[in-house]
Amino acid sequence: MFYAGLALNGLAIGCVAALAAVGLLATYRVTGVFNIAFGAIAVFCAYVMWQCVRVWGMPVGVAAVLVLGVVAPGIGLLLERVVYRPLRGSGASGLLVATLGVLVLHLGLIFLLWGGRSYVDAPAILPAGDVRLPGSLRLPYSTIVELCVVALIAGALTFLLTGTRVGLLVRAVVDDRDLAAASVPADRLAAGGWAFGSFLAGLASVLWAPIYHLDPYSLTLTVLETMGVAVLARLTSLPVAVGAALAVGIGQTELTALHPAARWQGLVDAFHTNLFVLVLFAALMVLPRLGIRDSGSVGAGLHRSGARRTSKPDLVQRLPLGTFSLVLGLPLFFDPADLRAALAVPALAVIFVSLVVATGYAGQISLGQAGYAGLGALFMAKLAAGGVPWLAALVLGPLLVAPIGWLTGYPTIRRQGLYLALTTFATAAVVARFVFAQPVFVGGLTVSRPPGFTDDHWFYVLELGGLGLALLLVRALHTGPLGRALVALRDSEPAAVSAGIDVRRLKVFVFACAAGLAGLGGALTASAAEAFNPTDFDPVQGLVWFAAVAVWGVDSAVGAVVGAAALVAVDVGTVVGVSGLLIGVGAVLLGWFPGGISAVVRRGGDWLVASQDSDREAGPARRLSPAGRELAARLRERGAG
Amino acid sequence: MTGLAIRGLRRRFGGVAAVDGVDLDVPAGAVTALIGPNGAGKTTLFHCVTGLDRLDGGTVTLAGRDLTGLAPHARARAGLAWTFQRIELFAGLTVAENARVGAENRRGRPLVAGLLGLPDPRRATVGAAVGLVLERLGLAAVADVPAGTLPTGTMRLVELARALAAEPTALLLDEPASGLDDRQIVRLADVLRTLAADGLAVLLVEHDLRFIRAVADTAHLMIAGRVEASGRPDDVLATPLAHDVYAGED
Amino acid sequence: MPSLLPLLTLDALRVRYGPLEALHGVSLTIEPGEVTAVVGRNGAGKSTLLRSVAGYLRPSSGRIVWQGSDITRASIGRRAAAGVLLIPDEGGVFRSLTVRENLELFAGHRAADLKLAFETFPALKELTSRRAALLSGGEQQMLALSRALLAPWRLLLVDELSQGLASALAGRLYAVLAELAAAHPDRSVVLAEPHPRAALAAVSQVHVLRRGELAASGSPADFDAATL
Structure with a gap:
């Protein structure tokens, strides 16, 4: 069954996705960076545009020229100079953290400057009418313009990169900037690439404005979801990306015509609203590899460099543990409101420690800890609903998450860097949409604290116990043959293999441990709130967490705990947006202090x-x-x- | 058959046969050298044997056991040890710990046991093996120095220590003499001779002809993916083919 | 009469990677027309020295003077424009580009004339449309070294020329570079060598680095190759 009217609607959605995918790919081809902040930059531009027209009363045309000609390229130039130039030569991970930082930073700015408010009167630059087609079908002008723009960019860029000398120079700069610098004006070419990439984000924002409400998250998420289309094109082929985006868009609307038995309707609805997420997940699972510079040691750029990295405890770990636990115990003497706020600290700290385990120890960038955390909370609640005592459920729920970590990690762990990062993010997104957002799974869910720990004081003590457990696990991964094997793996993977270490099994094992830990953190979070809030486990939250841990240092468990405390303190003590801004600034500047705060x-x-x-x-x-x-x-x- | 046996090994990249049906025996108790010009396929062959690269045809057996389908780490556990052209070691670990990693991963152990901190029943044997290897290679004095801070020659020996601590039956070395000074080369030759005398099967890929003359029992000359000449090193180097490749040397 | 200024002067150059200092105040002079060998073990600081001269690394203190003008803070591009060309020991090729594209980039605007590279390395002729990442180690090294033949330079810095090359070919290359330097009296070559036996025949000046310090300097005749 195929409906032409629906297909035209789908074409409009597909155009938006195609524009995002072309933006992502074009930026990648001319800068070498997979810019997952593309959507956030676009949203920022859209807000600036709104400010110019609705507040300062500029004509739409002038504002558009200002945004497209000055603001967007300016952001690109600034990012290139301050963020990406110091990071040249660092691996995929360093760049990934920086782009995450840019994303978080832009969201933080939007919250600070516009309070994160949503506006329906985003200025439109395109005429609102449409073209009548035979059979009383209508094709909006905006769709036509978008199609043309997409085709133009894809065609022109493909020609430029493969058919001209400038294209050859750009490809050389993307390949190895230092090497290129000796024979071509590499800095100028790189700056030009970034200005162009940001210009595309600005263009997308201007074209999207009439279709979307202006709000910080929706467009950011749209772009993150359309990464699947870019992955299908293996980050190389612009035409494939455009075709796939249009096809998925049309498929999405065609699905709305499907009306199965009522009990399946929810699932079908989930499918058609989340087809892009599914495509991302499926593409990552199925495609053998990306056409991407993905090799190199995984944690490179995140770990502190130059310093010794033995399995021996060093200074920070030799800090008197007594002092440390004393500080963590302080909130017990806070007044009730502050204590209640402090309840978030140990739970978040456990999640942060799980990131240290996954990234710092197993070398796997995980952007999906939010998904595992949510599953931990969900399993706990389900077990308790099934009659398991709350305290036992608090332990067993997270334990059940570990096998899920194993299952999701196993197919992808051999693929490193960006590939794994995207897969973990896709996992979290799929879990969020198909589990956390489905009433079938989370409807009527109650969460309460284990008996005996219902009081905030006692619950805080229980949380500290959980954190202690997490730190014990970290210790076990740090010492003995297991710790040695992990350091060996980090120092030289080929040598570790030659010594008989089963690298894949070891990495998946540690990754599964991390998933379990995240589950514990999630279970504690839900227990503290005495409710299962899907927003606590939003996939974007996972991105913010990862950036925060990277800022504090991916190989420092102590840094993770301090970082969690600091994040909660900033969130409680200041307005929304400040913590995002701080994390964003920290992450984008990581090129200046590799290894993060703990390394310093x-x-x-x-x-x-x-x-x-x-x-x-x-x-x-x-x-x-x-x-x-x-x-x-x-x-x-x-x-x- | 003890030692390593390679039969009909093939590896193609695109249309080019990098290794084109190579038969090679690396007998236990002897040092075998593989020589040839750049791009002859020596390193590819090496990678196919260790499992770092897949092969398009042929078999690799070690002491009668077929290794062909195994992953690299499984080959290491089956008794194959190797070192790298560019030094690869655990720079953050001490010399003793480097060897220890080689010794203690020889057999798989449930990862959960390590996580729960259960004592390793093989701890004592591992310790003894490490001590022995370090002493044999003259590394005992630097046992507690982080491996990354040592000079190149010593790093090569640390790599060797890691390989030997696993008590392998066959040892593959990719250009072990590069980066060593003359004194260290003599020492390395000495060590390899003793190891072979103890029954180890040793295969070298090497450019340094003096080193090969000093240490190898057999040499195989590889050109464009095939073994073109085999025999005593001096005999192989005297062939016209070898003369073309190594013109003007020695 | 060529100018009397030295081509390059390093004055108490210090370079550090994070907490570790790799060069502890190295001072030396490169005269025009010389072929110099910087020898020393791996980790002695040879690569660091070459990379900081070419601008890949920023020294923490000290000065780099090029024909009388201070270039300590100059960018890679500015130094390259002045004629400093580094061929690094790894990563000397654009891995995602084909051999031909690499050569065209190396040759700059004189793109037509790739003959010189193919004459010296006939092996590359067969490989023009292959991506550099798919070349063997030795072939990549040949491609990287082609740059010295195609690009204009006044000071050529080569890090471990013999890396991955059969020694016959390496020996021939030393001779080629020495010829190139001899043909223009204002050109100089610096070779960083961990095992300088083969290189010594081609050079006129030797500097020995040990643990980040200049341990000795002199002419090749002053040194016994076996002890270096």
């Missing part, structure tokens, strides 16, 4: 220790690991005997 602290600590050591004795201090002590003892015995 550690470097300072190392410097202190080094200067003390050199006071005490000449020559480097020798601190032996357990294995080293054993060996030294053996050698001494031999020497004596």
Whole structure:
């Protein structure tokens, strides 16, 4: 069954997606960065446009010229200079965190400047009418213009990149900027690429304005969802991306004509509203690989560089644990309102620690911790509803998430960097849309705290217990043969393989542990609130969390705990948007301080220790690991005997 | 059959046969060298044997056991050890820990046991193996130094220690002498001779002809994906083919 | 009479990676027309030295002077325009581009004349439409070195020329570079070599780096190749 009228509606949706996909791909082809902040930049431009027309009373045309000619390219130039130029040469992960930072930063700015308010009167630049087709069908002008723009960009860019010398230069700069700098004006070309990429975001915002309400999240999410189309095109082929976007758009509206038995209607509805998310998920699961520079060590750019990375505890980990737990215990003496706010800290800290485990230890960028956290909460509530005592459910629910982490991690873990990151995000998005948003699963769900811990004080103590458990797990992953194997993996994967380490199994195992931990954090979050709020586990939330952990340092569990406390404190103590702004600024500047805040602290600590050591004795201090002590003892015995 | 046996190995990239039906025996108790010009397929062959690259035809057996379908780490556990052309070691771990990683992953252990901190029953054997290897390679003095801070020559030895700590039956070395000074090359040759005498099957890919003359029992000359000449190193290097490749050397 | 100014002067150059200092104040001079070898073990600071001269790394202190003008803070592009050309030990090719596209980029606007590269490395002729990422290590090295033949330069910095090359070919290349330098009295070549045996025949000046410091300088005759 095919309905022409629906198909035309679908074409309009497909055009929006095609524009987003072309924007993503074009930016990727001319800058080498998969700019997942494309949507956020577009939304920011749309808000600026609204401000110019509705508040300052500019004519729409003037405002459009201002946005397209000055604001959008300006953002691109600024980003190139401040964010991406220092990051050149760092791997896919470093760039990914930076783009996440740009996304969070723009959202934060929108919240700060416009209070995150939604507007229905976004200025439209295109005429509102439509063309009549035979059979009383109508095709809106805006769709026609968008189709033309998409075709024009795709055609012109393909020609430029493959058929001209400038295209060759651009490709050279994208490939290796330092190498290119010696023979071409690389900085100018890169700046030009970024200005063009942001210009496309601005263009998208102007074209989209009449179709969408102006609101911070919807367009950002739309672009994130259309990543599936870009992935289908393997980040290389513009025509494939355009075709796929139009096809999915039309398929989406055609699905609305499907009316199965009532009990399945909800599922069909979920399908047609979320077809792009499904395409993203399916494309990532099925396609063998992206046409993308995806190799290189995974955590590269996130870990602190140059410093020793042994399995031995270093300064921050040798901080007296007593002091640490004392600080965490402080909220017990806060007044009730503050204590209630502080309840979010240990739960969030557990989730952050799970990110440290996944990214810092297994080297897997996970943008999907929100999904696992939500599942932990959901499983706990379901178990409790099935008669399991709440305290047992609090432990068992998260344990059930670990196998799900295993299942989702297994097919993708061999693919690294961006690929895995997108897959984890897609997983979280699918879970959010098909589970957390479905009344079948979450309707009538009640959450309460375990008996004996209903009081805020006691519940906070329980949460600290959960955090302690998480830190114990981190310790186990840090010491002994398992810890050694993980450090080995991080230092050199080929060498780890040659030593007989089953890299895939080890990574998936740690990834599953991280999923379980996130589940525990989610279960604690829901228990603290005594309700299951799907918004707590929104996929975009997962992006913010990841950026926050990256800022504090992906290989520092202590940094993650402090980071969680700081995030909650900023959110409680200031207006909405400030925390996003801070995380965003931190993440985009990560190129300037690799390894994050904890690395800076550690470097300072190392410097202190080094200067003390050199006071005490000449020559480097020798601190032996357990294995080293054993060996030294053996050698001494031999020497004596 | 002890040692490593390669039969009919093929690997194509696009239309080009990088390795074109190679038969090669690496017997236990001897050092076998693989020589040839750049692009002859030596490194590809090496990768096909270790499993880092897939092969389009042929078999690889170690002491009678077929390794062909196994993943690289499984080949390592089956007794194959190798080092890399560009030094790959665990820069953040100490020399002793590097060897230890080699020794303790020889057999799989449930990961959950490690997570729960259960004691490893093989701890003592692992410790002994590590001590022995470090002493043999003269690394005992630097056992507790982070491997990343050592000079190149010593790093090569650390790689070797990691490989040997797993107590392999066959050892593959990709240009082990590059980056070493003359004294270190002599020492490496010495170590390899002793290892072979103890019954290890050793395969070298190497450019340094003096090193090959000093250490190898057999040499195979590889050109354009095929083995064109085999025999004692001096005999192989005396062939006209080898003369073309190595013109002007020595 | 060529100018008396040295081509390049390094004055107490220090370079650090995060907390680790890789060069602890190196001072040396490169005269026009010389072929210089910088020798030392891996990790001695050879690559760091070459990379900071070419502008890939920013020194933490010290000065780099090019024909009397300070270029310590100049960008890679400005130094390249002045004639500094680095061929790094890895990543010397554009991996996603074909061999021909690489060569065209190296040749700049004189794109027509790729003959020189094909004459020196006949192996590349067969591979023009293959992507550089698919080349073997030795072939990539040949492609990277083609740049020295195609691009204009006054100071050529080559990091580990013999990397991955059969020694016969490496030996021939040293001779080619020495010829190139000799043909123009204002050109100089700096070779960074971990095992300089083959290179010594081609050079006129040797600097020995040890643990980030200049340990010795002199002519090749002063050094016994076996002890370097």
